[in-house]
Amino acid sequence: MRAQAPLLIQTGPLTFAPLVRAVVPAVVNIAVTQGATPRPRAGVPPSLKGTPLDKRFRDRLRQRGPELQGAGSGFIIDPTGIIVTNTHVVGDADQVTVSLSTGKELPAHLLGTDDLTDIAVIKVDSPTPLPFLHWGDSRKVEVGDWILAAGNPFGLGSSVTAGIVSARGRDIGAGPFDDFLQLDAPINPGNSGGPTFNMRGEVVAVNTAIVSPTGGSVGIGFAIPSELVAPIVEELRRTGHIDRGWLGVTLEDGDGTDPVTVVATDAKGPAMVAGVRIGDVVLSAAGEHVESARGLIRAVAAARPGTSMDLVIRRHGKTITLPVIVGHRPDND
Numbered sequence: 382m383r384a385q386a387p388l389l390i391q392t393g394p395l396t397f398a399p400l401v402r403a404v405v406p407a408v409v410n411i412a413v414t415q416g417a418t419p420r421p422r423a424g425v426p427p428s429l430k431g432t433p434l435d436k437r438f439r440d441r442l443r444q445r446g447p448e449l450q451g452a453g454s455g456f457i458i459d460p461t462g463i464i465v466t467n468t469h470v471v472g473d474a475d476q477v478t479v480s481l482s483t484g485k486e487l488p489a490h491l492l493g494t495d496d497l498t499d500i501a502v503i504k505v506d507s508p509t510p511l512p513f514l515h516w517g518d519s520r521k522v523e524v525g526d527w528i529l530a531a532g533n534p535f536g537l538g539s540s541v542t543a544g545i546v547s548a549r550g551r552d553i554g555a556g557p558f559d560d561f562l563q564l565d566a567p568i569n570p571g572n573s574g575g576p577t578f579n580m581r582g583e584v585v586a587v588n589t590a591i592v593s594p595t596g597g598s599v600g601i602g603f604a605i606p607s608e609l610v611a612p613i614v615e616e617l618r619r620t621g622h623i624d625r626g627w628l629g630v631t632l633e634d635g636d637g638t639d640p641v642t643v644v645a646t647d648a649k650g651p652a653m654v655a656g657v658r659i660g661d662v663v664l665s666a667a668g669e670h671v672e673s674a675r676g677l678i679r680a681v682a683a684a685r686p687g688t689s690m691d692l693v694i695r696r697h698g699k700t701i702t703l704p705v706i707v708g709h710r711p712d713n714d
Contacts, residue, residue: 401541403582406512410480410533411453454532454575460510465614466574468494468501479505493617497556502617517583519606530566530588532575542566557678561603562586568602577604626684627710628652632674641674655705665693
């Protein structure tokens with residue numbers, strides 16, 4: 382008889398209640414309004430239909446007041462009232478109202494947004510320090526790890542769901558910096574901008590998107606990992622915008638031997654000025670091995686414009702190093 386295999390999992394959470402009690406006070410609900418006069422024949426946004434905000438939306442239409450555009454989520458990262466959410470939640474809002482876990486509502490103002498990563502930072506003013514959350518290291522998150530997602534699904538108010546990390550590094554075509562964690566914890570419209578926690582109560586990702594033919598959760602959700610979000614949030618807090626690095630090249634993924642190849646260069650762009658040529662194979666950038674075009678784009682974007690970055694390339698069988706002065710990424714790039 383075959384010997385019994387050892388247990389691969391020794392313990393699991395019997396309850397998430399202690400974790401929920403610790404983190405939910407710092408999770409907020411966000412309501413967004415836009416425009417002083419509603420558009421003719423404006424309908425209820427799909428994310429609000431059949432929810433407690435449905436009636437509020439219709440009442441505002443009848444009163445010809447500000448139009449309730451949608452509901453989302455966010456979380457406090459500083460006791461002074463700094464809140465992280467998604468750009469698509471608050472980006473075009475005329476008025477943002479934050480509801481705390483206590484039920485108290487506070488007006489919020491925008492500190493900054495980043496369209497390319499869908500990250501936004503807003504702030505509320507509170508007479509007393511607010512509960513806040515800490516970042517976790519998403520690089521340590523493994524497929525199969527337990528996670529807890531929190532937010533404001535369908536405008537219902539504070540809600541939590543649990544699941545596991547289904548995959549890492551997902552590219553869903555949302556932008557050039559796609560590097561999502563895929564989650565099976567139910568995420569629905571209104572959860573956008575809410576946090577995903579590890580079992581220590583640290584934020585390891587920001588809930589951002591779902592794949593759903595029905596509009597509701599089918600167990601495939603996507604969250605931006607904290608390793609990408611945290612530095613962007615700090616830059617938005619400091620300057621209100623993101624100034625990204627740029628080389629002026631078009632890249633193509635290859636095979637394992639030639640992972641990233643330059644297929645085009647912008648005239649007078651930083652790469653062309655430094656001597657990068659079409660057909661060059663990029664091996665490393667700033668001392669870090671290059672594995673994919675997407676990885677190189679993220680590395681360059683994270684570099685401060687005006688600084689020098691060494692590119693190690695292979696050209697006609699020879700390996701050479703080219704120092705490139707990183708440029709400013711154009712708005713339309």
